[in-house]
Amino acid sequence: MRTLIVGAGAIGGFFGSRLIAAGRDVTFLARENRAESLRRDGLRIAGRLPAGGPDAVETFSGIRAISVGDHDSFDLVLLAVKSYALHGVIDDIAPFIGPETTILPLLNGLKHIDTLAERYGQEAVVGGLCVASSQLLGDGTVRLLLPGTSMTYGELDGSVGERIRAVDETLRVPNRDGAEYTAKLSEHILxxxxxxxxxxxxxxxxxxxxxxxxxxxxxxxxxxxxxxxxxxxxxxxxxxxxxxxxxxxxxxxxxxxxxxxxxxxxxxxxxxxxxxxxxxxxxxxxxxxxxxxxxxxxxxxxxxxxxxxxxxxxxx
The missing domain is CATH 1.10.1040.10 (N-(1-d-carboxylethyl)-l-norvaline Dehydrogenase; domain 2)
Structure with a gap:
């Protein structure tokens, strides 16, 4: 699936790096200065990496990063912003949402589900949550602070059909770099x-x-x-x-x-x-x-x- 990650900060940057490491088709939607930095300097992930210890840094180059005003189509839109930022991006993602696009928010609480459903339709939205202790440093590096990162997702009605299986296939990637990332399809996501x-x-x-x-x-x-x-x-x-x-x-x-x-x-x-x-x-x-x-x-x-x-x- 062509995946757009909205937000390239502590959460979006880390989970995006796991998908990129597995060869997934990933694009970031970020503010122009962050997008330019990603294209120029790559995506840097520090901590809990392969041999090199907790201060090791892994850099992913060739990052695709776009900003508001660009247009493209994606199969999966992964929302990785703070909940208070949702109203600022809900219209910004419209050019990237097609009739078959799946929207997977990783926001806290539940209010955002209704907000997204009102804007893009209940059928476009699936449920999701993540567990990750990470931070975005001043130089743009994403540092993983603690092990045990995970992402859980599922259809809001608990069904397991072709769409959510495709999402699962995209997000469930080999955990070969010591980052201890797991992805899980849930039949009771709410x-x-x-x-x-x-x-x-x-x-x-x-x-x-x-x-x-x-x-x-x-x-x-x-x-x-x-x-x-x-x-x-x-x-x-x-x-x-x-x-x-x-x-x-x-x-x-x-x-x-x-x-x-x-x-x-x-x-x-x-x-x-x-x-x-x-x-x-x-x-x-x-x-x-x-x-x-x-x-x-x-x-x-x-x-x-x-x-x-x-x-x-x-x-x-």
Whole structure:
């Protein structure tokens, strides 16, 4: 499949490199300066690479990179942007979407599914999620911070037909370079997305609302019970939405945000600390809205949402 990756940052750049290494037909859609840099200097991936250790750098040359205003046709469009950037790119990708194009978003939360379906039709969109700890450095290098990267995708109705099998064949590539990348076709992608959302939202809410890593929260008199209550609010919204989480999953989410001595933080907390934009609406706000619509009380999530909105509204 001819694949367009929208966004050549920490997520799009890394997953794109895995596909390029396997000989897949990949093009990046990026801002003009990033696209020019990719064409000129190639795509550089650092960390967790073959012999050479964690500081090794692999460079992929001959990168195809285009910008807004170009026109071409693609079989698969992989959206790898932050959720707050979706409204900025949803029209930009129109010239690349044909009647047979599949759109696979790797955004957090679920709100983007409806947004994309409204613009391009429900039939064009499949579900997806990814797990990757990576960052885009100032020189354009993508650094993989932790092992265990993965991408999961599937039809929203759980069917397994010719289209999603073609997507799977494209994304499931040999893992021969030590990057520990896996791709998985799921028959219950919406449930999978809810699980990730609960983990993401609960961790983000605990660390941003209480202002520190999990271990510091857990060391306070009421920190553990507050963290547990945040997880329970998230899980209650999921259950009321038709996607109840198993007891094992809920317990794992609680353990993650109540562990004594843990240095665990979240990308949302780090973005907050460093003055960067945050995914407040897709990760926290949408959960609060869904809870309200379903009659599920979310007082702690609501407090977190208010705190993050104050922060976001003050950004330049």
């Amino acid at each position: 449930a999978d997305m809810w699980v990730k959302w609960v983990f993401l939202a609960s961790g983000g809410a605990v660390t941003t609302l209480m202002g520190g890593p999990v271990g510091r929260v857990a060391a306070t008199p009421t920190g553990p019970e507050t963290a547990r209550a945040i997880v329970e609010e998230c899980a209650a919204v999921a259950a009321a939405s038709g996607y109840p989480l198993s007891e094992r999953v809920v317990d794992a989410a609680i353990e993650r945000v109540t562990e004594q001595g843990s240095r665990f933080t979240t990308s949302m907390y780090r973005d907050l600390e460093e003055g960067r934009p945050i995914e407040v609406e897709s990760v926290i706000g949408d959960l609060v809205d869904r809870g309200s619509a379903l009659g599920v009380p979310t007082p702690l999530l609501g407090a977190c949402y208010a705190r993050l909105c104050v922060y976001a509204n003050a950004l330049p």
